[in-house]
Amino acid sequence: MAEWQQTACILCSINCGIEVQTEAGHITKVRGDKAHPASEGYACEKPHQLDYYQNGRDRLSSPLRRRADGSYEEIDWDTAISEIAARFVALRGEHGGESILYYGGGGQGNHLCGGYGRATRAAIGSVYASNALAQEKTGEFWVDGQLFGRARCHTTGDFENAEVAVFLGKNPWFSHGFPRARVVLKEIAKDPNRSLIVIDPRRTETAAMADYHLQVRPGTDAFCLSALLAITLEENLVDQDFVRDHTNGLGEVAEILRNVPIAEYSARCDVPEELLRTVARRIAQSSSTSIFEDLGIQQAPHSTLNSYLEKLLYLITGNFAKEGAMNIHSRFASLGGGRSPGVEPTSPVGGHRIITGLIPCNVIPDEILTDHPKRFRAALIESANPVHSLADSQRMREAFEALDFVVVIDVAMTETARCADYVLPASSQYEKWEATFFTLEFPKNDFQLRAPIFDPLPGTLPEPEIHSRLIHAIGALQEEDLAPLHAAAKQGRAAYAAAFFAALSEKPHLKPLASVVLYDTLGPTLPRRAGEAAAVWALAHTCAMEYPDSLRRAGFEGEGLDLGEALFDALLERPSGVIFTVDDYDETWRRVLTPDRRINLVVEPLLEEFRSLRGERTQAANPEFPFVLCAGERRSFTANTIFRDPGWRRKDANGALRLNPDDAARLGITAGGEAMITTRRASLRTSVEISDTLRPGHATLPNGLGLAYPTEDGGQQTRGVAPNELTASEDRDWFAGTPWHKYVPARIEAA
Ligand code: SF4
Structure with a gap:
């Protein structure tokens, strides 16, 4: 019988330990690894399809160089490395290394390339970087820095032990986010002494299990959170001892909260006031509450403010630095872009805020498509597909095509690789030593270094070898x-x-x-x-x-x-893998890095936005784009885009647009029918699923679709809609620049 080998699932940030059997270069069997210290044998349905990644038909097996006509020719490694090194050195000489953008540095299961890529960045003088975190989490990191002293003071929920678990713009049934998510959710749901609270415009799989579902109107999370905070203050639910002993500035925040018109905000977010009051009391009166804020609020209007309000909620109710609540975790290493000495914390052209070393993803085209002397002129992109995964694919494609020089390091011929001058084929995540640095747990934090289970595909190299060769060719x-x-x-x-x-x-x-x-x-x-x-x-x-x-x-x-x-x-x-740190709850206080070790409740740059919510005009229905589209919903058969072969999807092969039954009836769209979805950027055809889990006027499209993939006869097929063909880069948070993927104005018509 084939031997079971320990490795990791690479399809979401949890990276469950799995065991696999292999045969003739294929992953033939997969099961959860009971010896993994965090996942303990848990795995969802997705890793059973991992061979679609390992043996994708579009795996690259030779360095490629673009010809003048846009086609690619295979070249040998020595030629590729020496030509790339020479081009980067010339660019550095002519325009400075700061003209070379570094993007990526790892997906959800391979972060070692990012560490080695830092060396190449240094050798070519590249000082500006970005990656997917800059379209997801940078607003939250910035708020952490204001509250706790440093952006690295990232908090995590202790859902295993929480009496109350709150999921805010998060559906852990499918997007996971903490170990053994479905097991933990079921445990909370069936325990009459614990409560599950979900704040989400859709009745997600998690919301369907919840004790309380606040089905907010899309884009109004800031009103919902403000109302919860105002009720907490009004009903004397604030943990006064905690606030007195550990925080500064509640008075200034309370002044804003006292002016919150609770009934009006409840109407704006369309959640009954009594339900808001019940939930505020349940959180405040629990022995412990953990909250998980995720992309549903981080990629929607007021996203940085949303993060601030979410954190205020657990702080003024004293749900910090104790079992079952929010704690500051250790980390094996940073995932940010690193700080380059002497570089202003803003982008070179537009002056956009750089947070944790990362330029906002949405502004990348603006930093290229200009004649500004400090524009980016080249890019090194590694293990990432920004043309597909960032907002406004058309503009992103135009920007990368406009660069003088682009190098992509990846396993497959991605949408971004098609814009490159050189494409370097990397060995897959199962053909080299790899690790992931999503070490976000508390009180026990784990890290797994995993050995290869296959030899590298001939013609490919692991990224450390690629970077070593580049650095030596550069002469660094x-x-x-x-x-x-x-x-x-x-x-x-x-x-x-x-x-x-x-x-x-x-x-x-x-x-x-x-x-x-x-x-x-x-x-x-x-x-x-x-x-x-x-x-x-x-x-x-x-x-x-x-x-x-x-x-x-x-x-x-x-x-x-x-x-x-x-x-x-x-x-x-x-x-x-190993548990590398075990913490006591007091450790969280030692990780608060403000000068007086107290939490700053006043986050000055966001207070004006907080105050002005009250005067914000309700958006009148836009007859041109009457729907709010969530572009990129995590579902049973969606994952990160390392799965390029659409064959992996056992259900809903084309990734249907979900639509409320009343909307569908009004538009004359029947189940299984087709619709045209139109935004300011594009008009695309999609299959439709009718679902009463959505509010009227709300529609969702899954993430990870619309990838070009070779057919057996040498052609190309694209299944489903690539969500970012529909999104616009200017739709972003004013502060952190994070995109509004979950709030895209759209029109839907029967096709
Ligand atoms: S929860 Fe995430 S890491 Fe775990 S098996 Fe599922 S997709 Fe893979």
């Missing part, structure tokens, strides 16, 4: 830099550690190149041909230095460098 690393480290690595990791840290302090130019230095020198000496994991060694040490007590509670022993070595050894030896 010299043999004399590496020789002492090669020698030290032969003597063992203790000698290597001493030599490595000494080298970084003596030769500062090596610091930004550290990941590739590690790959080149430590990598060849690691057991099990784990060279690609070399950068994780340094991260294990950084993690041990940052959280020594939490590591010891997790069972790691040693002082100084020995502690980091113990963690790294465990990562190499335990294929199902």
